Amino acid sequence: MAADPQEIYRLASSIGCPRHVPRFSACRYDGGEPCECRLIIEAAESSNRRPGAPAGEHFMPDPNSVTHQQVIAMMDLQDQMNRVVDENWIELRRPWYRAAWIEAGELMGHLKVWKWWGNPHPDYEQAEIEVVDILHFMISSAIEREGGLEVAQRSDIVSSLVLPNEAAPDTHDVVLNSVETFVKAVLLDECASPRVLATFVDMASRIGVSQGRAYRLYVGKNVLNVFRQKNGYKTGSYVKIWDGREDNEHLAEILSGIDLARPDAAETIMRGLGDRYRAIVAA
Template identity: 30%
Template structure:
């Protein structure tokens, strides 16, 4: 199975567990309306903040590329969710062998992310628009510009997907979940596990998270 197809299947499973199978109709099992497009443009705006764009503050600061990658993975969660909701996931497999750029261009990255904000926000306001394919194309341009390929996206996605699943299974919604594990944030713990064991399956990673959480 190719990695993009597997990510879609994992996202479907996570959304079903988190929001109930009714989520594909546009609402959670609790009756909350879902706007994946809003999720996309809000995360894209957060990704822009990873780059030193403010002319009045920290003008010598360097881009936070690690955080930008984290934000891109979050955006991918929401793009896949919008695609599943729309009813078309196969189109994204065309990007399986996309080629990354050798160097990151921060100025171009901000421009790409702004295009994503504009496309997602515009489609969210004008419901007659279907911006899914445009947004996905923009996303993979952003991915390439960050020197990321699909295997790296997959690795990072698996970590966040299994961590999100783990959180939901351990009281994230009711507030009983503990996010700091021995003084280290769960995100960091999860990525450290994957760095040490890069060939873990999603199920094996989940078991490793359980072992760490109990300590």
């Protein structure tokens, strides 16, 4: 199914490119130097293209699909997590964009696409975790931007955050460019604007993060963040390294044996983290 021309026009308008807004079709291929408008729209379109599909064919998520329900569930979890830190978190207007681009810097460190003097082999498993960390901030910013959780869950943001069902890492140069395009958009807009969300989805899919993978990692990391808060993260008493390994690594092991479709999945993850933390750190 082809992308909706009105959606393309909306994205162009949100970017405010004076050269291309009047003629949205020119935002894709005008034969000249790529401008910001064209780059963002291509990112939005490619993120919704089936793997291996020809140009012009796009995947349009069903609003009643499991993937949409997963995004709505992640919004619920994010709101709950933010309220653990600050009950009135929306009114505080946190700089989510700043946290996002700093995490993007950590992401680049795991990809190792620029450290030509060191180990050139990227760690995509850790890169995926950084993508999910950024997703936490994108969802927070989106909820804040819409003025609340329920409004955000009824908005276009849900569709904007759906990742492809299948994804595999792209070439290093392409991945590098996608991360930098995302960071540029974040620094310009300072919020989860349509173009920021489009570049995030493009970046995540090029790193190889599928919708199912993102949901699994998100739920796990969200529970870990709550676990950290409840065990002294804010006061500085929380121990992040357990027996020589970061808590993220222990989380990955715990997640491997849990069915996230179960209604008690979050409680099971929390219990697994608690048992392991007490056995290793408090021993």
